[in-house]
Amino acid sequence: MADNSLAPAPFSSRSSAMAIFGRNWAVFFLLVMVVVFIFTGKNFLALANLQTIIYSATTSLLLAFAETFVIIARGIDLSVGYVMGFSTIVCAGVIRDLYATQFGVHWPAGVAIALGIVAGLVASLACGLASGILISRFRVPPFIATLGVLGVAYGFTLHASDGGFPIAFLPNVLTEIGNGYVYYYNPVLHAYSFFAPPAGTTGPQIKELVRLFPNALILTLVFLVLLWHLLKNTRFGQHTYAIGGSMDAAVRAGIDTRRHLVQVYVLSALLAGLAGIIWVFQTGQGNFVPMGSNLELFAIAAVIIGGASLNGGKGRIMSTLIGVFIISIMANGLTLTGVETFWRFIATGVILIVAIVVDQLFPDLL
Amino acid sequence: MGYLLEVRNIVKRFGGLTAVNNVSMGVAAGEVVGLLGDNGAGKSTLIKVVSGVHRADEGKVLFQDREVDIGSPMDALAMGIETIYQDLALAENLNTPANIFLGREKMKKALGILNVLDHEYMHEESRQVLEKLDILIPSLRNKIRALSGGQRQAVAISRSIYWDAKFLIMDEPTAALGVAEQKKVLDLVNRLKSHGIGVIVISHQMHDVFSVADRLVIMRRGEKVAELVTKDTNADEVVSLIVGAETVRK
Amino acid sequence: MTRKSGFATFVGQRWAVLFLCLEVVVFSIVGQGFFSLNGVQIVLFYGTSLFLLATAETFVIVTGGIDLSVGFVMGFSAVISARLVAAMVLAGMTPLTAIILAIIATLAIGLLPGLLSGFLVGRLKVTSFLATFATGGIVYGISLLLSGGGETKGVPDLANVIGNSYFLYWARGKGFSIFTRPEVARGTRVIEILPSMLVITAVVVIVAAFVLNRTRFGRHTYAIGGNEDAAVRAGINIRRHYLVIYALSAFFATLAGIIYMLEYITGKPDAGTSFLLDSIVGVVIGGASLYGGAGTVWGTILGCLILSVLETGLRMAGVPTFDKFIAVGLILILAVLIDQFFPELIHKED
Numbered sequence: 001m002a003d004n005s006l007a008p009a010p011f012s013s014r015s016s017a018m019a020i021f022g023r024n025w026a027v028f029f030l031l032v033m034v035v036v037f038i039f040t041g042k043n044f045l046a047l048a049n050l051q052t053i054i055y056s057a058t059t060s061l062l063l064a065f066a067e068t069f070v071i072i073a074r075g076i077d078l079s080v081g082y083v084m085g086f087s088t089i090v091c092a093g094v095i096r097d098l099y100a101t102q103f104g105v106h107w108p109a110g111v112a113i114a115l116g117i118v119a120g121l122v123a124s125l126a127c128g129l130a131s132g133i134l135i136s137r138f139r140v141p142p143f144i145a146t147l148g149v150l151g152v153a154y155g156f157t158l159h160a161s162d163g164g165f166p167i168a169f170l171p172n173v174l175t176e177i178g179n180g181y182v183y184y185y186n187p188v189l190h191a192y193s194f195f196a197p198p199a200g201t202t203g204p205q206i207k208e209l210v211r212l213f214p215n216a217l218i219l220t221l222v223f224l225v226l227l228w229h230l231l232k233n234t235r236f237g238q239h240t241y242a243i244g245g246s247m248d249a250a251v252r253a254g255i256d257t258r259r260h261l262v263q264v265y266v267l268s269a270l271l272a273g274l275a276g277i278i279w280v281f282q283t284g285q286g287n288f289v290p291m292g293s294n295l296e297l298f299a300i301a302a303v304i305i306g307g308a309s310l311n312g313g314k315g316r317i318m319s320t321l322i323g324v325f326i327i328s329i330m331a332n333g334l335t336l337t338g339v340e341t342f343w344r345f346i347a348t349g350v351i352l353i354v355a356i357v358v359d360q361l362f363p364d365l366l
Numbered sequence: 367m368g369y370l371l372e373v374r375n376i377v378k379r380f381g382g383l384t385a386v387n388n389v390s391m392g393v394a395a396g397e398v399v400g401l402l403g404d405n406g407a408g409k410s411t412l413i414k415v416v417s418g419v420h421r422a423d424e425g426k427v428l429f430q431d432r433e434v435d436i437g438s439p440m441d442a443l444a445m446g447i448e449t450i451y452q453d454l455a456l457a458e459n460l461n462t463p464a465n466i467f468l469g470r471e472k473m474k475k476a477l478g479i480l481n482v483l484d485h486e487y488m489h490e491e492s493r494q495v496l497e498k499l500d501i502l503i504p505s506l507r508n509k510i511r512a513l514s515g516g517q518r519q520a521v522a523i524s525r526s527i528y529w530d531a532k533f534l535i536m537d538e539p540t541a542a543l544g545v546a547e548q549k550k551v552l553d554l555v556n557r558l559k560s561h562g563i564g565v566i567v568i569s570h571q572m573h574d575v576f577s578v579a580d581r582l583v584i585m586r587r588g589e590k591v592a593e594l595v596t597k598d599t600n601a602d603e604v605v606s607l608i609v610g611a612e613t614v615r616k
Numbered sequence: 617m618t619r620k621s622g623f624a625t626f627v628g629q630r631w632a633v634l635f636l637c638l639e640v641v642v643f644s645i646v647g648q649g650f651f652s653l654n655g656v657q658i659v660l661f662y663g664t665s666l667f668l669l670a671t672a673e674t675f676v677i678v679t680g681g682i683d684l685s686v687g688f689v690m691g692f693s694a695v696i697s698a699r700l701v702a703a704m705v706l707a708g709m710t711p712l713t714a715i716i717l718a719i720i721a722t723l724a725i726g727l728l729p730g731l732l733s734g735f736l737v738g739r740l741k742v743t744s745f746l747a748t749f750a751t752g753g754i755v756y757g758i759s760l761l762l763s764g765g766g767e768t769k770g771v772p773d774l775a776n777v778i779g780n781s782y783f784l785y786w787a788r789g790k791g792f793s794i795f796t797r798p799e800v801a802r803g804t805r806v807i808e809i810l811p812s813m814l815v816i817t818a819v820v821v822i823v824a825a826f827v828l829n830r831t832r833f834g835r836h837t838y839a840i841g842g843n844e845d846a847a848v849r850a851g852i853n854i855r856r857h858y859l860v861i862y863a864l865s866a867f868f869a870t871l872a873g874i875i876y877m878l879e880y881i882t883g884k885p886d887a888g889t890s891f892l893l894d895s896i897v898g899v900v901i902g903g904a905s906l907y908g909g910a911g912t913v914w915g916t917i918l919g920c921l922i923l924s925v926l927e928t929g930l931r932m933a934g935v936p937t938f939d940k941f942i943a944v945g946l947i948l949i950l951a952v953l954i955d956q957f958f959p960e961l962i963h964k965e966d
Contacts, residue, residue: 076745134949134952138952138953138956139956140949140952140953140956141906141907141952143682143745143906144900144906144948144949144952145949145952147893147896147897147945147948148945148946148948148949148952149945150893150945151893151897151941151942151944151945151946151948152941152942152945152946153945154938154941154945155938155939155940155941155942155943155944155945156942158936158938158941159936159938159939159942163936163938164938229480229482232483233476233480233482233483234481234482234483235471235473235483237483238460238464238468238471238483239469241457241459241460241464242457242460242464242468242469244459245457245458245459245460246455246456246457246458246459248453248455249455249456249457249465249468250457250468250469252439252451252455253455253468253469253470254439254440254443254469254470255468255469297684297749297752297753300749301749301753304746310743310745310746311743312459313457313458313459313460314459342756342757342758342759342760342761343757343761344757345753345754345756345757345760346753346754346757346758346761347757348750348753349749349750349751349752349753349754349757350750350754352746352749352750352753353736353742353747353750356736356740356742356743356746356747356750357740357742360740360741360742
């Protein structure tokens with residue numbers, strides 16, 4: 001018996017009050033941070049800024065959700081940032097090649113985009129399958145397997161983009177969707193419309209437009225609900241927790257752990273690939289997210305700050321959401337407060353340490 | 367005969383080493399048999415043949431008077447042969463119902479289409495099976511991590527009973543427990559008898575075996591050296607059989 | 617496993633060496649000027665940062681941890697040393713004094729991130745992955761702060777002279793000279809042997825190999841990686857040991873950053889980021905186990921040579937360098953797969 005030293009802690013009302021605070025420190029921290037930024041940052045509460053936060057957190061959220069499943073299953077996926085980059089380039093490349101006339105056929109934008117999305121997802125699926133099979137069948141440690149896949153994906157990305165050049169000349173409809181809003185209101189014309197500014201909106205009026213609910217928000221909510229459901233209410237989620245808690249227990253309970261692990265890494269890669277596709281929609285080009293931006297590390301940090309453990313078996317979608325918002329609101333608020341962006345790295349590092357230490361002080365029993 | 371589970375002439379070799387050599391034994395329903403032997407005597411190997419971890423090189427396994435082929439732990443589970451391992455195989459990060467239903471979760475339809483876990487059903491069923499076996503767990507919502515060793519053991523046993531185990535193999539059930547908890551687990555084993563379940567207990571603790579087992583099977587160096595009725599023997603005789611009579615005579 | 621054929625065993629045990637030989641042969645055929653004194657020196661020169669970071673990583677990996685901060689610490693020390701040199705020169709010091717003082721100060725400052733990681737891992741029992749990631753983030757932020765995100769200017773040219781000097785020069789008629797380039801007539805060829813920075817790296821690596829292999833400290837490092845509980849019971853002060861291990865790792869990374877500053881007379885926060893992947897791959901190819909308890913400095917150097925030869929060879933053969941990443945990823949996977957199929961040959965696990 002390796003670790004039975006974790007003696008059952010007696011529950012007293014005082015310690016459980018402390019424990020509730022300890023286990024939910026991230027929520028309190030987020031609230032305090034928001035309050036501080038409301039008072040110190042310019043326009044932090046402005047509608048536009050709040051929507052900016054959501055908009056820019058979309059891809060981080062997907063990567064962190066991907067990492068949540070993997071970390072609960074007691075793994076780690078170092079490749080998410082690069083799989084995202086790979087999917088971005090593949091998606092944008094396919095759209096450009098089909099949309100442009102260079103092959104003699106000029107595909108309609110819609111078809112080109114649809115095929116681009118499929119191509120991006122297939123590329124990321126391949127990465128996930130590779131990681132999953134290496135980890136489950138060949139028992140390669142997740143750290144190494146995903147590091148290897150990272151290298152390969154990065155190489156292919158550079159190859160496909162001639163060394164990292166952005167893929168441009170994509171249809172404009174991409175950004176119209178990616179940066180669009182669900183609801184527009186033109187106060188001059190007293191007209192409203194969905195998904196596009198009301199007809200007859202003139203150039204000067206664009207500034208006056210009231211935009212509500214970025215498309216990114218809707219997508220984020222859809223994935224939030226879907227993945228929350230998957231983790232909380234399905235066999236897949238339950239087995240993910242079981243595998244992370246005790247691989248032995250899962251195997252003996254008859255769970256096909258190999259297949260399950262492959263599914264977890266495929267899910268992770270697909271979510272990363274989706275983030276890459278959304279990145280194409282948001283930027284209107286295939287701009288590879290460069291090395292050094294450490295997307296996977298921020299994703300892992302968000303999951304851990306949310307209260308998951310690298311020892312597996314715990315973590316929640318809603319906690320990850322809080323972790324991501326702590327990091328992205330901090331970045332946003334610091335920028336508005338006039339503090340330079342490098343504090344993001346320092347602050348993330350410090351919060352991460354706090355998260356881990358708090359986690360050790362309040363073991364998760366309930 | 368009337369055995370619930372019977373093994374006949376089992377031989378299991380690992381390379382040049384014969385771990386189990388021509389061993390036969392049987393356990394009736396509602397009977398507890400203690401399997402004794404020194405380290406390396408072949409107890410675990412024999413048990414693993416029954417629980418599907420190893421496949422015997424020779425011999426056969428009969429369950430409910432029919433010859434069965436147990437190719438994997440899953441086959442054994444499907445027949446109702448459950449093994450309670452020393453490390454219990456519980457997911458410590460999940461609560462009691464989740465562990466009892468692990469791998470066999472009960473689903474329900476939500477909104478008419480979505481298949482979701484039926485947490486309430488699993489909670490209620492778990493409560494009932496624990497009640498049936500007189501097991502006290504403070505709160506079913508607590509993670510296994512918050513339970514004591516004896517409580518964990520009880521959860522593992524109730525899981526087997528809930529899933530209609532007809533035969534239980536218990537590997538060192540009291541090894542990691544305090545004295546009070548040992549007694550509770552042994553009481554639980556005695557209660558299992560009254561539910562008509564056949565049990566094999568492997569243990570080093572002579573006291574345990576004598577307090578629950580109806581019969582004793584003793585192995586040494588891969589062979590069965592004796593089969594005794596518990597009330598007709600005593601600890602000294604058993605010990606001398608375990609270590610080998612020659613050693614004792616010296 | 618007695619049944620494995622002699623040939624498979626032979627290949628399995630020595631696959632890294634054989635792979636390196638194969639690489640050398642292939643690139644000698646396809647690469648322009650690969651098989652030459654110059655080619656070898658380019659391979660080794662490119663390798664200096666990698667050798668140092670991978671040696672740092674070896675110590676940590678042998679304890680069963682991982683250090684994600686080595687690349688960031690390297691960038692950190694490149695920025696700090698460049699800033700210090702520039703500031704001291706501005707304050708009126710001679711370039712030589714400034715460089716020497718800055719190096720000493722940077723070596724001291726560079727220990728801090730290692731001490732932080734070591735404290736987190738040893739005292740607070742934080743997983744090394746997260747501890748060093750947090751440290752790395754903090755250090756990277758400070759580097760960005762100090763450098764303003766760009767390159768640091770104002771490092772005297774003397775740094776470049778030192779950074780790109782050679783240990784030995786040979787010219788016809790002048791014989792050998794140490795450290796100083798002989799004065800020769802225009803057009804006369806001077807043969808340059810052993811870059812100075814490579815000599816420094818080699819000395820450090822040899823000392824590191826000795827420490828890990830031959831000292832009590834090294835034994836304890838393996839003991840902790842093999843079984844931390846056993847190490848504690850044997851009376852090893854693991855808190856202090858982790859502190860020293862991560863400080864040592866930071867020391868090697870700091871040295872790599874200083875060498876970077878001397879070679880490129882600038883410091884930038886990203887100086888080392890691209891080496892993180894390579895350094896871990898180098899250690900793993902070298903036969904270390906991420907579960908701890910196994911790995912040697914020489915194995916690591918062999919692993920790094922494979923990567924360094926690959927990088928240089930591909931470049932000389934005219935292959936776009938980004939294909940290197942595909943190759944590195946595949947080699948890494950190959951290394952662990954071989955480790956799976958010949959575990960009893962490479963290191964013993966239960």
